[in-house]
Amino acid sequence: MAKKITSKDQDYSQWYNDIVQGADLAENSGVRGCMVIKPYGYAIWEKMQAELDRMFKATGHVNAYFPLFIPKSYLNKEAAHVEGFAKECAVVTHYRLKNSDDGKNIVVDDEAKLEEELIVRPTSETIIWDTYRKWIQSYRDLPILINQWANVVRWEMRTRLFLRTAEFLWQEGHTAHATKNEAIVETEKMINVYSDFAQNFMAMPVVKGLKSENERFAGAEETYCIEALMQDGKALQAGTSHFLGQNFAKAFDVKYSNKEGKQEYVWATSWGVSTRLMGALIMTHSDDHGLVLPPKLAPFQVVIIPIYKSDEELEKISLVVNKIFKKLEKKGISVKYDDRNTHKPGWKFAEYELKGVPLRLAIGNRDLENETIEVARRDTLSKELFKIQNIEEKIPSLLDEIQENLFLKALNFRKSMTFHANSKHEFIQLISSGGFVYAHWDGSKETEQLIKNETKATIRCIPLDSKKEEGLCLFSGKKSTQKVLFAKAY
Amino acid sequence: MAKKITSKDQDYSQWYNDIVQGADLAENSGVRGCMVIKPYGYAIWEKMQAELDRMFKATGHVNAYFPLFIPKSYLNKEAAHVEGFAKECAVVTHYRLKNSDDGKNIVVDDEAKLEEELIVRPTSETIIWDTYRKWIQSYRDLPILINQWANVVRWEMRTRLFLRTAEFLWQEGHTAHATKNEAIVETEKMINVYSDFAQNFMAMPVVKGLKSENERFAGAEETYCIEALMQDGKALQAGTSHFLGQNFAKAFDVKYSNKEGKQEYVWATSWGVSTRLMGALIMTHSDDHGLVLPPKLAPFQVVIIPIYKSDEELEKISLVVNKIFKKLEKKGISVKYDDRNTHKPGWKFAEYELKGVPLRLAIGNRDLENETIEVARRDTLSKELFKIQNIEEKIPSLLDEIQENLFLKALNFRKSMTFHANSKHEFIQLISSGGFVYAHWDGSKETEQLIKNETKATIRCIPLDSKKEEGLCLFSGKKSTQKVLFAKAY
Numbered sequence: 008m009a010k011k012i013t014s015k016d017q018d019y020s021q022w023y024n025d026i027v028q029g030a031d032l033a034e035n036s037g038v039r040g041c042m043v044i045k046p047y048g049y050a051i052w053e054k055m056q057a058e059l060d061r062m063f064k065a066t067g068h069v070n071a072y073f074p075l076f077i078p079k080s081y082l083n084k085e086a087a088h089v090e091g092f093a094k095e096c097a098v099v100t101h102y103r104l105k106n107s108d109d110g111k112n113i114v115v116d117d118e119a120k121l122e123e124e125l126i127v128r129p130t131s132e133t134i135i136w137d138t139y140r141k142w143i144q145s146y147r148d149l150p151i152l153i154n155q156w157a158n159v160v161r162w163e164m165r166t167r168l169f170l171r172t173a174e175f176l177w178q179e180g181h182t183a184h185a186t187k188n189e190a191i192v193e194t195e196k197m198i199n200v201y202s203d204f205a206q207n208f209m210a211m212p213v214v215k216g217l218k219s220e221n222e223r224f225a226g227a228e229e230t231y232c233i234e235a236l237m238q239d240g241k242a243l244q245a246g247t248s249h250f251l252g253q254n255f256a257k258a259f260d261v262k263y264s265n266k267e268g269k270q271e272y273v274w275a276t277s278w279g280v281s282t283r284l285m286g287a288l289i290m291t292h293s294d295d296h297g298l299v300l301p302p303k304l305a306p307f308q309v310v311i312i313p314i315y316k317s318d319e320e321l322e323k324i325s326l327v328v329n330k331i332f333k334k335l336e337k338k339g340i341s342v343k344y345d346d347r348n349t350h351k352p353g354w355k356f357a358e359y360e361l362k363g364v365p366l367r368l369a370i371g372n373r374d375l376e377n378e379t380i381e382v383a384r385r386d387t388l389s390k391e392l393f394k395i396q397n398i399e400e401k402i403p404s405l406l407d408e409i410q411e412n413l414f415l416k417a418l419n420f421r422k423s424m425t426f427h428a429n430s431k432h433e434f435i436q437l438i439s440s441g442g443f444v445y446a447h448w449d450g451s452k453e454t455e456q457l458i459k460n461e462t463k464a465t466i467r468c469i470p471l472d473s474k475k476e477e478g479l480c481l482f483s484g485k486k487s488t489q490k491v492l493f494a495k496a497y
Numbered sequence: 498m499a500k501k502i503t504s505k506d507q508d509y510s511q512w513y514n515d516i517v518q519g520a521d522l523a524e525n526s527g528v529r530g531c532m533v534i535k536p537y538g539y540a541i542w543e544k545m546q547a548e549l550d551r552m553f554k555a556t557g558h559v560n561a562y563f564p565l566f567i568p569k570s571y572l573n574k575e576a577a578h579v580e581g582f583a584k585e586c587a588v589v590t591h592y593r594l595k596n597s598d599d600g601k602n603i604v605v606d607d608e609a610k611l612e613e614e615l616i617v618r619p620t621s622e623t624i625i626w627d628t629y630r631k632w633i634q635s636y637r638d639l640p641i642l643i644n645q646w647a648n649v650v651r652w653e654m655r656t657r658l659f660l661r662t663a664e665f666l667w668q669e670g671h672t673a674h675a676t677k678n679e680a681i682v683e684t685e686k687m688i689n690v691y692s693d694f695a696q697n698f699m700a701m702p703v704v705k706g707l708k709s710e711n712e713r714f715a716g717a718e719e720t721y722c723i724e725a726l727m728q729d730g731k732a733l734q735a736g737t738s739h740f741l742g743q744n745f746a747k748a749f750d751v752k753y754s755n756k757e758g759k760q761e762y763v764w765a766t767s768w769g770v771s772t773r774l775m776g777a778l779i780m781t782h783s784d785d786h787g788l789v790l791p792p793k794l795a796p797f798q799v800v801i802i803p804i805y806k807s808d809e810e811l812e813k814i815s816l817v818v819n820k821i822f823k824k825l826e827k828k829g830i831s832v833k834y835d836d837r838n839t840h841k842p843g844w845k846f847a848e849y850e851l852k853g854v855p856l857r858l859a860i861g862n863r864d865l866e867n868e869t870i871e872v873a874r875r876d877t878l879s880k881e882l883f884k885i886q887n888i889e890e891k892i893p894s895l896l897d898e899i900q901e902n903l904f905l906k907a908l909n910f911r912k913s914m915t916f917h918a919n920s921k922h923e924f925i926q927l928i929s930s931g932g933f934v935y936a937h938w939d940g941s942k943e944t945e946q947l948i949k950n951e952t953k954a955t956i957r958c959i960p961l962d963s964k965k966e967e968g969l970c971l972f973s974g975k976k977s978t979q980k981v982l983f984a985k986a987y
Contacts, residue, residue, distance in 0.1 A: 037571070037627050038615065041564035046643060049561045071539045074531035075617070075648055075664050076587070079594070081527070083603055097566070098591040098605055099617065102652040104569070104584060113573055115588055115614055124605055125528065127565070127589065127617070137527050147839060153536060158565055158648065162592040174565050349637060 012361070014295050019239045024168070026289055030298040030362045033168045033285075040166040040173030047362065048285065050306035052176070055284060056156065058208050058303075059178065062200050068152045068180060073134050075158075076125035081133040085258040088132065091225020095162035097127040097173075127160040132226060132251070132277055135181045136259040143183060143263050143273055150193070151183040159281075169286035170243075170497055177281035183273045185263065187252075190274035191229075194250040197278040198231040201246035209284065210301040210414040211235050211291045212421050213245060214443070214492060216468025221455050224277075228252035234467040234492065236421045237290040240441020242467045242494035245287050248278035286497075291417050292386075298363030299385055301413050302406040307343040309335060309402060310364045314352045314371030321346065324370055327395065331368070331380075334399035340406070360385065365409050366402065370395075386412050427490070431481045434493070438464045443494050445473070447487035449480035458482055464493045502851070504785050509729045514658070516779055520788040520852045523658045523775075530656040530663030537852060538775065540796035542666070545774060546646065548698050548793075549668065552690050558642045558670060563624050565648075566615035571623040575748040578622065581715020585652035587617040587663075617650040622716060622741070622767055625671045626749040633673060633753050633763055640683070641673040649771075659776035660733075660987055667771035673763045675753065677742075680764035681719075684740040687768040688721040691736035699774065700791040700903040701725050701781045702911050703735060704933070704982060706958025711945050714767075718742035724957040724982065726911045727780040730931020732957045732984035735777050738768035776987070781907050782876075788853030789875055791903050792896040797833040799825060799892060800854045804842045804861030811836065814860055817885065821858070821870075824889035830896070850875065855899050856892065860885075876902050917980070921971045924983075928954045933984050935963070937977035939970035948972055954983045 012029055013021040027033055032048030035041075044052065060070070076099060082089050103119030106112070128134065135153075142148060160174045180197060184190040198215055205213045213233035223230045227249035235245050253272040256262070262270045292299035302308045311328050315321040328344055335342045343364075345355055352369065359367055367383040374380055380398055383390045386409045393401060424442035428434035437444045439462070448454060448466065459465055461482075469491045478487045502519055503511040517523055522538030525531075534542065550560075566589060572579050593609030596602070618624065625643075632638060650664045670687060674680040688705055695703045703723035713720045717739035725735050746752070746762040755761055782789040792798050801818050805811040818834055825832045833854075835845055842859065849857055857873040864870055870888055873880045876899045883891060914932035918924035927934045929952070938944060938956065949955055951972075959981045968977045 034628075034631075036564045036624065038564045038566045038568060038624070041566060043564065043628050044562040046559040046561045050559065052562075053560060069536040069540065070543060071536045072534040072542075072666065074526045074528045074533065075650065076528045076531060078528060079603060082594075089603060094595070095593055097589045097615070098594065099587045100590045100605065101588040102585065104572075104586065104588065104616070113569060113579060115590065125587070126594070134526065134528070138524075138533050141524075160565065176562065 012295055012297055015238065022295070023286075023290065026293050026298050027168045032289070032298075035168065038173075040163055042168050042172050042174075044176075044282070047306065051288070051300070051304055052282060052285060054304045054306065055208070056178075059200075059204055059280065060154075060156075062204060063154050063178075063180065066196060066200060068154045068182075070155065071153045072155060072157070073131050073138065075128055077128050077131075077134050079124045079126055081137060082126060084133065085226050085254055087254070088226035088258075092129045092161075095164070096129050097160045097162060099125040099127065128157070129159055129161045130277075130279075131155065131157070131159075131179055132181065132255050132275075133259070136255040136261060136275070139183055139273070140259050140261045143261055146185050146263055146265050149183055149185045149263060149273065150189065152180075152193075153182065154178055154180045167286075169282055169289070172282075175282045177279050179277060179279040182276045183256075183261070184276070185265065185271075185274070187274050190252075190276050191250055194229070194231055194248045194276045194278070197276070198233065198246070198248040201248065201278070201280060202233050204280075205233055205235065205245055206414065208301065208303045209288050209291070210303075210410055210417060211245070211287060212414065212418045214468060214470050215472070216470040216492060218247075218468060219452075219455055219466045219491070221452055222465060224249045226251060226254055228254070231471075232468050234494075235287055235291065236424060236443055236494070237287070237497070238420065239290070240424055240495075242443065242496040243283075243287050243290070244467070244496065245284060246278070246280040249276060251275035251277060292413050293363070296388070297361035299413070300363035300365060302365045302410050305341070305363065305365050307341050307364050308406055309340060309342045309366045309368060310355075310359045311342065311344045311368045311370070312352055312355050312359075313344075313346050314369055316372075320372050321348075323375060324372075327375065328370060331395070331398060335402060338399060338403060340402060365406060368398075384409060386416070428481060434481050435462055438462045438493065438495065441495065443467070443492055445490040446481050446493055447478035447489075448491050449483045449485035449487055451483070451485075454480060454483045454485075458493070463495050465496055467492045467494050467496060502785055502787055505728065512785070513776075513780065516783050516788050516851075517658045522779070522788075525658070528663075530653055532658050532662050532664075534666075534772070537796065541778070541790070541794055542772060542775060544794045544796065545694075545698070546668075549690075549694055549770065550646075552694060553644050553668075553670065556686060556690060558644045558672075560645065561643045562645060562647070563621050563628065565618055567618050567621075567624045569614045569616055571627060572616060574623065575716050575744055577744070578716035578748075582619045582651075585654070586619050587650045587652060589615040589617065618647070619649055619651045620767075620769075621645065621647070621649075621669055622671065622745055622765075623749070626745040626751060626765070629671075629673055629763070630749050630751045633751055636675050636753055636755050639673055639675045639753060639763065640679065642670075642683075643672065644668055644670045657776075659772055659779070662772075665772045667769050669767060669769040672766045673746075673751070674766070675755065675761075675764070677764050680742075680766050681740055684719070684721055684738045684766045684768070687766070688723065688736070688738040691738065691768070691770060692723050694770075695723055695725065695735055696904065698791065698793045699778050699781070700793075700900055700907060701735070701777060702904065702908045704958060704960050705962070706960040706982060708737075708958060709942075709945055709956045709981070711942055712955060714739045716741060716744055718744070721961075722958050724984075725777055725781065726914055726933055726984070727777070727987070728910065729780070730914055730985075732933065732986040733773075733777050733780070734957070734986065735774060736768070736770040739766060741765035741767060782903050783853070786878070787851035789903065790853035790855060792855045792900050795831070795853065795855050797831050797854050798896055799830055799832045799856045799858060800845075800849045801832065801834045801858045801860070802842055802845050802849075803834075803836050804859055806862075810862050811838075813865060814862075817865065818860060821885070821888060825892060828889060828893060830892060855896060858888075874899060876906070918971060924971050925952055928952045928983065928985065931985065933957070933982055935980040936971050936983055937968035937979075938981050939973045939975035939977055941973070941975075944970060944973045944975075948983070953985050955986055957982045957984050957986060
């Protein structure tokens, strides 16, 4: 086999790294905390992008592009925002290098110091709302429904490929509305888009909810999120949608005249998902054999491997395979035919297993005689012989089955790892062994912080679908009106 | 009319700015030299991206992503490259901000100074070749055919929207090959892809050629380019493809073992086009009424405008339009139906003319009676009545006609502005009135510089298709073997 994957049970963290590396998804670069996304990893991200972009456009959004740099003073305009984002960031102070006196090196030219430092965007609310001021005069200019695909930088001290990197790729939606209600509707619409994408494309079940005040986006009045459970029992925040109220409109003086000619501040939302989703995808489905990809996001949904001893055999096999290949492509299925003679079939089997290709078709001399073809599913690792004739009719439904099976498997795992705690003691025990834990909480920041300090668990969200029920906070004993979702998190 | 465009003849530069602003393509931001690409401008860029991406993939390339930041020392490794790129650039020196002592501001935290400064990538050869070293051991690892869509920063002092901005969007291909010949084939293949894209999608005729040494990419052994002629008689470099020899392999120590087991340096190419193409597109086709878009890159190829006095009339018109709309969409044509009651038809006519929509369909009450529809072409500004029945059959060929007409118009313009100079005097006169000027040149850097100093003209390229002919350099009188292409340029 090409690369050996550490068993998940033995060392989860090493297992993750082995998959990222072994499946050629990404690697660390020479720049601290910045990753290189390799072609195979990027191809998965492109599939995610294409689908999300389609969903954004279907809900009325358009793309645009705003500057990479943010003048330092902009960050200072929204009080909560600056606290959250203006700390660990990349600061551009100069705009020129020059040769050193000895001519051997290049050094920063002290004479080319910027009057005002520029921050590499950690998120773009400030630069965008500075722009929206020029675009918005009247209610006729609203709503503005814009999304941006971009790179952002947050100077993280401890980084992990995809999950937490100094630079990452994302999309950030920034919308402007005439009314509070319209902005809230938009915020909810987009968390639903994310949830739909996570469940139907990533095959990753998520819990939709509201963040507690402690975990809210810096500058938001309300943060909606989707939370997923990874196979090590830790939660991962997979997407957020923020209702920003009039905070940024006030900070950047963005007003519109309403139908009655009265000046009012504009209402805002922002929402985003990032290459972090790649980490979530990996950790939701993969196993000790490597990556497992849901068919809807796989760069190749099917790989075909010929098993042959001579060139004549390969030629005969290829004749049959090329027909199957074309028929599958015609059905919109992405197929790879790996007829390289530099690697043995066994090596190829392991390679595509490692890379998570949903279906592997293998065909040898005896298959030709019997008019059969071997079909192996990556999700179940099961193999079955099919008739070659009309095999192209079977593949689409097999892919659908895999997509569904992966979702159900992940959902069952989550169910088996979701608990309700009825006492502080029980809560501590449950949290320590991992999983989602529902528990009553008194709604205060202080208690939330206390729980975090004692157990390392945070409130992942106040689920949107959880029923109201009277209870007592497990830690403070104070009254609670509903259970919230706790977990240790990435 | 919504916005007034300055006449091209009156003030070309203002005409350009008026179109960029009036057609809602882009605007300056609060950050010096950085632009905001507005949704309509970005939609055109997305069309360009989609087509180029398809062409790159069809020629065997895959996408990946490399870090935004480049350690200063990397730039220093390739001698010519550092001269060309390590001067005017954005330098990150710190990674943290903190509250000022009075708590009112945020300031750079002097304690968070980077040990080594990071440069915001002006181009990515260095960081990519630092990565390729880890990927390449054997001839089996070659070729590597990677493209990246990214933002880059070059600290330009005089900026113009799309044409020259501090930050711009582009794609950069970076390939690695076992042999010199293979790398040269790749370099030529990609300049052909660019030329194909420019001519068949942008409807912009280009001259393919080689750069002279003075104009070559910093670090390249040979630079291929495509050059287009703008309506003011100035040339614009629209794309470049570089044969980098073994320069970067040597600078970053990237070797492979060949089939005989011998270690050899790897051969490289890089190639790119940027949002500058937006400027080229605007300046190639637009007129005093605004933007003119070739149908293959228009966000909307067809706009339909109802002319009505009452809601009942609109309702009747819409019934007919909706059928046409669906039939056109089914044919893969992008259509917008603008039935807003907030704007008059005349305002809409001017608006879509300004935005360069290739075809405008207008339909009123009398048209319904006569079963006709008015079709206006943006390229010729001509109008014609068509029968409503089967109008969807006419539209595709009309769009093709417009696409072709725009190319031919631009080609004829270029022909009328292409000259051959046979004396220094004639050269100086021709250059001063604008256009492409072919002339003999002795092949020396010095003469090229002299010509530039005297006339502001540069050698745009040594055209690939120009025939060998003996002659004498117009400026030095020395021998020349072929004419080269001169022009003043953007």
